[in-house]
Amino acid sequence: MVTFQRTQVVGAEFLDEHTIRFNGIQEDHIYGMEISMKVRIDDGTILQIQGHMKRYTNFVCPQAISVLPKAVGLSLREAEWDKQVMREIGRKGCEHLAEIIIECGRCLDSAILSRDLARALKENPDLRQEEFLNSRKR
């Protein structure tokens, strides 16, 4: 039987042309947590963040929520942004909240690309999707 399983789900909403909101959920046999964060598309800056810890392993863990504001102002386009998230939110707070932020951050470029591809397909249903995607830097 499966002895450990983890599921991560990240959804991306475009609130307007400049702002995206990620909702990330991580459920596994040990931990259960969620992150909602708004990001400025132009420079990848985290504008707002909220978290919810549902399942954790000791009574101090929930205090990690108070560390989340440290993520505001951090840019998902800076070099080694993921290491910074793990250092500031993971080590000073909770590594599992940091894991969700990192997965949301990894989705930024893909979400923009996906939106742009959907728009391009509306304009031109015959568009070659692979060519469109390969023409974009990724």
Place this chain on the structure above:
Amino acid sequence: MTLQFLRNKVIEVEPRPDGDLSVSWRLTDDLLKAEIQLIVQPPELEIIEAEARLERYPPLSCRDASNLIKKVEGVSIGSGLRKILAGLLGGTVGCSILMDAVLESSNAVILHFTRPGIEAGETVADPDKKLAALRERLKTNPRLVRSCIAFQDESPIMAGLNL
């Protein structure tokens, strides 16, 4: 509001009858469908088999994923893994998707071993005994010290431990 992008990822660890661990990592989103499969052999936690399949629209740097993943065969899960994988799968000619997948799979293997201890701790009802058990775990796992808010110096769990 409808979603413009949705990603689902599932990682599973399943012991095999021969004692090896089968690890499955799968990701699907609007642009990518990716899967890696590792066989990990205890006690060294050596990755003895690795396979990868990336479909839909993987980045060009990951098109050779099924060959690239073979580089991790022989690597053991343990300290220094991140650096080793960065050397094997990272950089301009590497595939960050594979690197992250192997790291997350390795983390799942560690959590597979961690889970029974956490479950045993949950059967302890007395808060003082629970705290004592946590402190004992810290003494035997020095890597946990200052790894998160619960194990920072100012945490009540750390009080009087001098670790």
